[in-house]
Amino acid sequence: MFSARQIHLSLLAFGLLAPGLGFASSIIVNGTTCDAGTCPTVDTLSSGAGSGTIISSTPFNFTYVAGDGDWYGITGNYAASNPASGDTSMVFNVTAKYEGNGGINSVASVAADTFTISDMQDFNLASSAYYLSYGTLNGYYTESTASNIVGSAPAAGSSWDAQLFYNNQALPVLGPFTGAGNASNGSGTALTGFGSATTLDADFVFTYDFAQGTAAGAGFTSTPEPGGVIPAAAIAILCLGFGAMRRSRVATA
Amino acid sequence: MDSKADNNLKSAQAPGTQENATPDNETQGRREVVLKLGKFAAYAAPFTMLALTKKADAATGGGPRPLGRH
Numbered sequence: 117m118f119s120a121r122q123i124h125l126s127l128l129a130f131g132l133l134a135p136g137l138g139f140a141s142s143i144i145v146n147g148t149t150c151d152a153g154t155c156p157t158v159d160t161l162s163s164g165a166g167s168g169t170i171i172s173s174t175p176f177n178f179t180y181v182a183g184d185g186d187w188y189g190i191t192g193n194y195a196a197s198n199p200a201s202g203d204t205s206m207v208f209n210v211t212a213k214y215e216g217n218g219g220i221n222s223v224a225s226v227a228a229d230t231f232t233i234s235d236m237q238d239f240n241l242a243s244s245a246y247y248l249s250y251g252t253l254n255g256y257y258t259e260s261t262a263s264n265i266v267g268s269a270p271a272a273g274s275s276w277d278a279q280l281f282y283n284n285q286a287l288p289v290l291g292p293f294t295g296a297g298n299a300s301n302g303s304g305t306a307l308t309g310f311g312s313a314t315t316l317d318a319d320f321v322f323t324y325d326f327a328q329g330t331a332a333g334a335g336f337t338s339t340p341e342p343g344g345v346i347p348a349a350a351i352a353i354l355c356l357g358f359g360a361m362r363r364s365r366v367a368t369a
Numbered sequence: 370m371d372s373k374a375d376n377n378l379k380s381a382q383a384p385g386t387q388e389n390a391t392p393d394n395e396t397q398g399r400r401e402v403v404l405k406l407g408k409f410a411a412y413a414a415p416f417t418m419l420a421l422t423k424k425a426d427a428a429t430g431g432g433p434r435p436l437g438r439h
Binding site for chain 1: 427428429430431432433434435436
């Protein structure tokens with residue numbers, strides 16, 4: 117039998133997890149093929165009352181096979197939140213890596229391949245503080261992404277870009293990226309076509325152009341490089357400082 | 370000064386107090402190490418936090434924010 121303490125802890129854990137249970141974003145290839153999350157129906161996160169609703173970071177992993185037989189490994193994660201008060205948010209990360217032709221092998225890509233990976237997520241803001249205050253969802257919307265090479269660089273001429281749409285209204289294209297970089301629309305882009313709509317239909321589209329001759333293992337990722345450069349520099353400074361201090365102590369002893 | 374007050378004064382000055390008031394080179398060196406370490410940590414912490422934040426920050430989208438407050 118469970119003790120009263122165990123039951124209380126279980127209820128607490130459920131209460132913390134419940135807002136994110138049962139929801140998922142929709143990960144769609146070329147605007148038509150659902151490969152992860154909930155499809156074809158796109159989940160709607162309601163701002164509701166209290167803390168709103170969230171989708172915790174959720175991984176996905178699948179293979180996209182182009183018409184010419186080129187294989188691409190697609191991995192990443194998505195997350196979203198719709199608080200009762202404050203901005204909606206969505207996170208979408210994708211790593212697209214060429215893996216071979218006709219399977220996972222060392223054959224370079226036989227032709228150029230273009231495809232899109234989209235994260236679709238709906239948000240209901242009817243009872244949000246924003247809608248109740250302004251009577252519309254017109255406002256500034258933000259987007260940003262990082263870019264990096266994963267494995268080796270894809271063949272010359274390869275690139276990718278990202279673009280976020282809300283109710284079919286486009287924010288600027290981020291990119292195209294051919295390697296490492298960052299891009300954003302700064303403090304936001306004004307979208308004014310919502311009228312009295314109470315639902316945001318977000319569609320974050322990543323478009324990939326892989327040139328012919330891309331080597332197996334080459335690809336792009338929206339995940340930033342591991343944040344090790346600056347901490348490493350700080351550690352190096354600390355070590356150099358220690359060395360200098362030790363020398364100073366020896367000199368003065 | 371009476372003898373009682375004189376005794377109190379003597380007891381307040383414990384043996385070795387005069388020597389400890391002036392740190393030796395080793396103690397002074399330790400203090401410098403701690404101080405310099407503290408300064409380095411103070412400088413490094415914000416950059417480390419920035420790097421960690423940057424790592425967590427990836428492809429994101431959000432809104433809306435009021436048009437009048439841009």
